[in-house]
Amino acid sequence: MMTHESDDRQLDQLLRPHYEALRQPNPLQRQVVLEGLDQTPRSDVSAARRSPAVRLGWISAVAVISLMAAAWLLRLAPSDAYGIEAVPQRFHDVQTISLRGWQWIRDSSGPNKPPFRVPFEMLVKRPAMFRHTATGVSVEKGRTEIRHRLHLCDGKHESVVDENGKPLGFFRSLSLLDARLKTEEIAQTAVVLAVLGPPEAAYRKIGKDNADGRACDLYEGRFSTGSHTTVAQVWIERASGLPVRVVRDELAADGKLTGELELTEISVNTLLADDLFRGKGQDAEKPSSRDKLQQGKEPALLDATPTSSGSSDGSKLEAWQTLRISDSAVLVVWRRSAPTPRADGADAWLSDIALSLPEPTGMRPVRHAWLSPPTSAERWSWSLVVPADGKPLGRGEVNLTLKGRRGVTSLGLAALRFNDEELRQLLAAARLSTLRDDAPEMSLADLRAQARKLLESKGSKMPTF
Amino acid sequence: MASDGELAKRAAAGEREAAGEIYDRYAPLVRAMLLDATGSLPEANDLVQEVFLRALPRLGQLRQPERLCAWLIGIARRQGTDYRRQAGRRRRWFAPLVGDVAAAADTASNDTVSSDTASSDTASSDTASSDTALNDTVDLVRQAIGELPERERIAVHIHYLCGEPAEVARKTLGLSASGFYKLLERARSRLRVRLFKVEQRR
Numbered sequence: 142m143m144t145h146e147s148d149d150r151q152l153d154q155l156l157r158p159h160y161e162a163l164r165q166p167n168p169l170q171r172q173v174v175l176e177g178l179d180q181t182p183r184s185d186v187s188a189a190r191r192s193p194a195v196r197l198g199w200i201s202a203v204a205v206i207s208l209m210a211a212a213w214l215l216r217l218a219p220s221d222a223y224g225i226e227a228v229p230q231r232f233h234d235v236q237t238i239s240l241r242g243w244q245w246i247r248d249s250s251g252p253n254k255p256p257f258r259v260p261f262e263m264l265v266k267r268p269a270m271f272r273h274t275a276t277g278v279s280v281e282k283g284r285t286e287i288r289h290r291l292h293l294c295d296g297k298h299e300s301v302v303d304e305n306g307k308p309l310g311f312f313r314s315l316s317l318l319d320a321r322l323k324t325e326e327i328a329q330t331a332v333v334l335a336v337l338g339p340p341e342a343a344y345r346k347i348g349k350d351n352a353d354g355r356a357c358d359l360y361e362g363r364f365s366t367g368s369h370t371t372v373a374q375v376w377i378e379r380a381s382g383l384p385v386r387v388v389r390d391e392l393a394a395d396g397k398l399t400g401e402l403e404l405t406e407i408s409v410n411t412l413l414a415d416d417l418f419r420g421k422g423q424d425a426e427k428p429s430s431r432d433k434l435q436q437g438k439e440p441a442l443l444d445a446t447p448t449s450s451g452s453s454d455g456s457k458l459e460a461w462q463t464l465r466i467s468d469s470a471v472l473v474v475w476r477r478s479a480p481t482p483r484a485d486g487a488d489a490w491l492s493d494i495a496l497s498l499p500e501p502t503g504m505r506p507v508r509h510a511w512l513s514p515p516t517s518a519e520r521w522s523w524s525l526v527v528p529a530d531g532k533p534l535g536r537g538e539v540n541l542t543l544k545g546r547r548g549v550t551s552l553g554l555a556a557l558r559f560n561d562e563e564l565r566q567l568l569a570a571a572r573l574s575t576l577r578d579d580a581p582e583m584s585l586a587d588l589r590a591q592a593r594k595l596l597e598s599k600g601s602k603m604p605t606f
Numbered sequence: 607m608a609s610d611g612e613l614a615k616r617a618a619a620g621e622r623e624a625a626g627e628i629y630d631r632y633a634p635l636v637r638a639m640l641l642d643a644t645g646s647l648p649e650a651n652d653l654v655q656e657v658f659l660r661a662l663p664r665l666g667q668l669r670q671p672e673r674l675c676a677w678l679i680g681i682a683r684r685q686g687t688d689y690r691r692q693a694g695r696r697r698r699w700f701a702p703l704v705g706d707v708a709a710a711a712d713t714a715s716n717d718t719v720s721s722d723t724a725s726s727d728t729a730s731s732d733t734a735s736s737d738t739a740l741n742d743t744v745d746l747v748r749q750a751i752g753e754l755p756e757r758e759r760i761a762v763h764i765h766y767l768c769g770e771p772a773e774v775a776r777k778t779l780g781l782s783a784s785g786f787y788k789l790l791e792r793a794r795s796r797l798r799v800r801l802f803k804v805e806q807r808r
Contacts, residue, residue, distance in 0.1 A: 152798055162647070167633070171629050178662045
């Protein structure tokens with residue numbers, strides 16, 4: 142009997158957290174449901190039941206009208222876009238991604254100049270190839286010059302070429318692991334940003350539509366880029382759950398919309414030839430003259446150059462990479478200019494630092510633990526970051542902010558997702574590239590164990606500013 | 607506390623507070639049903655919204671308003687079936703990317719990626735990540751509940767999520783209070799075996 146009771150208690154202990162998660166109120170959804178009710182005609186057949194003879198006629202007439210009205214109103218009734226949240230995961234599961242369309246670039250050579258429309262292309266072929274447009278703008282003597290560039294990676298080399306594929310100044314050899322990391326940066330950061338905008342973008346389903354003959358749910362989102370508000374529309378194909386079209390406009394204060402980005406082709410798992418990812422004359426098998434120049438210099442397993450940086454008023458903040466260690470923990474490799482020395486050692490390096498997870502509803506607080514504390518402004522340090530609410534990361538972008546004396550530097554760092562085997566390889570290589578030789582080894586299991594401890598701790602949350 | 611029948615009538619007459627109360631009372635149960643169907647909480651949340659957007663405007667059609675909960679469960683069940691059908695299409699869509707690349711390539715159309723670049727890493731990563739997921743207690747619990755026969759599963763959901771479980775079970779499962787607790791005990795025994803066996807193995 143005692144055993145049975147203790148089993149029962151144990152079972153309750155296991156089941157309750159599962160059901161607590163299901164009980165969590167969702168005020169936004171509640172509001173959407175009730176708003177939807179306000180805008181949808183209620184169907185009440187109780188009156189028609191009085192007379193069976195009249196009933197049939199009324200039912201058919203009312204049903205047709207109600208169905209038409211309900212269909213029309215439901216088409217217009219806004220609802221929250223939970224489905225759109227799964228888009229990054231869906232992009233994560235595919236082998237190739239192709240985005241093509243147009244981008245509008247402001248002409249700053251004078252007032253009221255119309256923006257330039259330039260082609261936009263972003264291609265990813267996993268595991269380690271990418272290609273994307275990079276458009277440069279310069280104004281000289283009142284004239285605007287547009288330079289079209291392509292940033293390429295064929296799994297072995299990274300290069301920048303002109304629109305005809307002719308190599309420009311930048312070319313270097315990469316290890317396969319580095320090429321893989323950079324490819325995922327494009328796939329998980331740039332592609333998702335081009336399609337959905339930043340993680341703060343709040344989307345609502347506004348209706349249904351066809352795009353290229355495909356039945357889609359149409360979502361609308363808004364987000365601020367600091368200088369202006371962007372209004373984005375995303376068509377998500379119902380059959381695949383993937384976006385098929387994106388139209389993004391800049392919203393002026395007078396309500397006027399100006400084109401910003403239009404993705405007319407979004408496809409996944411289409412065949413992309415390897416040649417698309419190489420410059421003209423570059424051969425995958427034969428070493429190029431540039432390779433020969435680099436002979437004897439084996440590319441580093443991972444390039445430790447910062448991928449994100451900013452400075453303000455003499456203070457500097459840089460990040461190398463952010464990796465998703467589990468569903469609710471990320472590793473951030475970062476460094477900052479030296480803080481004012483204080484007695485509390487490593488914690489001084491967190492002074493004036495804010496960390497959070499940006500979401501449409503605001504900044505989600507996090508907890509922080511040093512994995513490898515900083516020793517100088519030149520050295521990278523490793524931080525473990527978990528959501529303070531203990532729930533999954535969501536889109537998983539980390540906002541890292543340094544408050545200077547007169548300004549703030551903020552970096553949005555997308556936490557890249559890899560499978561466990563790749564993550565182990567990346568952690569081992571990142572330790573060699575970014576930490577001191579005497580830094581202790583940290584296995585993925587160690588990091589996850591520390592993350593669990595941090596999640597369970599009642600320690601203080603990081604400021605979010 | 608207002609009865610289900612009373613709430614359904616008031617909501618059908620356009621009383622917004624009553625509709626809100628129905629949502630508060632049954633959204634967790636509907637979410638649990640949809641989590642069983644989808645295996646994903648975000649997807650389940652999305653579908654909860656669809657269920658209530660579909661159900662609330664039609665409350666006037668409800669012949670037995672006191673059977674509100676059973677009616678909502680029925681709509682949630684249909685929504686879950688629709689989801690699985692869509693998910694099947696999605697799996698076909700992503701077939702070359704997960705699982706057996708070579709087999710998938712046979713069925714993939716010409717313009718999809720075949721076996722040349724699809725690495726074995728992808729397949730092994732899925733195995734690795736599902737192993738990792740199995741180590742997570744929450745996933746284990748979710749999986750164990752999902753493996754219960756449907757009536758037992760609903761009984762467990764009702765027990766943990768509804769204010770008056772025996773009363774809700776009477777209306778939804780057509781069981782007396784003692785019948786409900788017998789069914790619940792059967793479900794809990796299965797869960798004990800499933801979860802404690804796994805717990806001991808870990």
